[in-house]
Amino acid sequence: MRKNNLTRKTIVVVGGGSAGMLTAMFLSEKYRVYLVEKEKTLGRKFLVAGKGGFNLTNNAQGDALVKQYSPSHLLAPSLKNFTNNDLRKYLSKLGIVTFVGSSNRVFPVKGIKPIEVLDAFKKELERKNITVLLNHKLEQLNDSNVLLFHNKEKKRIDFDYCVLALGGASWSKTGSDGMWLKLFDNEKIKLNSFQSSNCGVNIKWDKAFVENHAGKPLKNIAISVNDYIVKGEALITAYGLEGNAIYPIIKSIRKQEEDKLQLGFKLDFKPKNSIEELDQKIKNSKSKDYSKQLNLATHELALIKQFTTKEEYLSSNQLIQKVKSLEIAVDSLRPVDEAISTVGGVAVNELNTDFSLKNTPTIYTVGEMVDWDAPTGGYLLQGCFSMAYTVAQALNQKVI
Numbered sequence: 001m002r003k004n005n006l007t008r009k010t011i012v013v014v015g016g017g018s019a020g021m022l023t024a025m026f027l028s029e030k031y032r033v034y035l036v037e038k039e040k041t042l043g044r045k046f047l048v049a050g051k052g053g054f055n056l057t058n059n060a061q062g063d064a065l066v067k068q069y070s071p072s073h074l075l076a077p078s079l080k081n082f083t084n085n086d087l088r089k090y091l092s093k094l095g096i097v098t099f100v101g102s103s104n105r106v107f108p109v110k111g112i113k114p115i116e117v118l119d120a121f122k123k124e125l126e127r128k129n130i131t132v133l134l135n136h137k138l139e140q141l142n143d144s145n146v147l148l149f150h151n152k153e154k155k156r157i158d159f160d161y162c163v164l165a166l167g168g169a170s171w172s173k174t175g176s177d178g179m180w181l182k183l184f185d186n187e188k189i190k191l192n193s194f195q196s197s198n199c200g201v202n203i204k205w206d207k208a209f210v211e212n213h214a215g216k217p218l219k220n221i222a223i224s225v226n227d228y229i230v231k232g233e234a235l236i237t238a239y240g241l242e243g244n245a246i247y248p249i250i251k252s253i254r255k256q257e258e259d260k261l262q263l264g265f266k267l268d269f270k271p272k273n274s275i276e277e278l279d280q281k282i283k284n285s286k287s288k289d290y291s292k293q294l295n296l297a298t299h300e301l302a303l304i305k306q307f308t309t310k311e312e313y314l315s316s317n318q319l320i321q322k323v324k325s326l327e328i329a330v331d332s333l334r335p336v337d338e339a340i341s342t343v344g345g346v347a348v349n350e351l352n353t354d355f356s357l358k359n360t361p362t363i364y365t366v367g368e369m370v371d372w373d374a375p376t377g378g379y380l381l382q383g384c385f386s387m388a389y390t391v392a393q394a395l396n397q398k399v400i
């Protein structure tokens with residue numbers, strides 16, 4: 001396919017996930033826009049995100065929003081340029097009304113299914129006359145504004161500008177397999193290897209502990225690494241722990257790995273009680289049973305036993321210390337493919353502030369393929385959408 005002779009310039013957005021779709025939707029109609037995806041449908045990971053709690057964004061405002069991202073300087077201008085409130089207004093124009101739920105997470109209102117949100121995106125792509133090519137895999141990227149795709153046969157698309165939105169490397173069955181790293185020449189651009197983020201942790205449990213307690217929740221707990229504390233829940237699994245209190249500390253665990261330290265965190269089973277209050281509870285109780293004295297479930301006591309000597313367990317003072325601050329050794333992180341998101345990909349220093357590549361400014365990169373990190377709870381999609389807006393705005397300014 002050769003660049004047509006019309007005066008309209010051509011933009012090819014490669015990757016039909018969250019970031020790619022929104023970039024295409026934000027682009028001016030003065031451009032001829034292609035959205036090219038290697039899978040047979042658009043937005044497969046977006047739909048997977050919709051299966052759990054579908055957090056389209058988070059209602060944290062201003063700096064509270066920006067500080068969730070690292071490196072925050074990369075995302076800050078975009079998050080201010082296209083805020084969570086702007087996103088909610090934009091979605092509403094597409095017919096997707098949202099509400100702020102628990103922990104500030106923003107969901108589509110009841111009754112709107114994830115597939116309907118995706119359909120609203122597709123309708124907008126159609127309204128804007130964007131040419132969507134499915135089953136087209138980008139196989140070659142070069143410096144001469146030409147992309148080579150593979151469908152049933154090789155296909156060439158010439159472009160004036162190209163936006164790569166190729167995703168991270170988790171949930172490869174959705175298409176985000178990270179194989180695009182091979183498209184780049186390592187000597188020309190720094191690419192960081194992918195690592196799990198927002199994932200579970202492997203812990204060496206006793207066999208009996210797993211048999212008796214896998215599948216049980218730890219509610220209203222606090223997890224900490226150094227001064228960083230997260231309140232929430234975790235689920236005991238056969239391999240370790242998973243859940244919203246675990247995901248935010250993964251960045252700190254990766255840092256421990258990098259610094260070659262023992263991996264681990266502290267678990268507080270009673271974040272609402274001080275040591276003194278727990279001590280009083282034991283003293284005031286008629287029961288000799290810790291689970292009744294401290295209101296701990298059997299599986300919580302069993303977990304404490306996993307990381308406590310018999311002497312410590314039998315001394316109420318020492319036990320209370322453990323209840324408030326149980327040191328849990330982590331063996332490793334769960335594999336990249338299982339993670340909710342990944343870090344790694346295009347190194348931040350390779351990018352201009354509008355996310356174009358310093359060494360090839362006609363090529364832009366957006367979304368999870370860039371090496372940034374954020375916790376779950378809507379921040380990931382907001383990051384992708386804000387980046388998409390910034391890129392589209394930069395490109396729209398070129399045509400106007």
Ligand SMILES: Cc1cc2nc3c(=O)[nH]c(=O)nc-3n(C[C@H](O)[C@H](O)[C@H](O)COP(=O)(O)OP(=O)(O)OC[C@H]3O[C@@H](n4cnc5c(N)ncnc54)[C@H](O)[C@@H]3O)c2cc1C
Nearest residue numbers: 015017018019038049055138167175176367368378380381
């Ligand atoms: C289980 C789960 C739950 C999640 N829940 C949430 C949530 O509630 N809230 C939230 O904010 N985030 C959530 N996320 C994260 C969020 O879905 C991702 O961060 C986001 O989808 C990333 O968007 P992206 O466009 O950068 O990448 P992707 O959505 O992964 O899209 C990349 C696209 O590029 C295509 N592609 C790759 N290589 C090529 C190639 N060579 N040629 C052509 N196409 C190619 C892929 O097929 C893919 O479709 C969740 C993720 C998972 C896995």
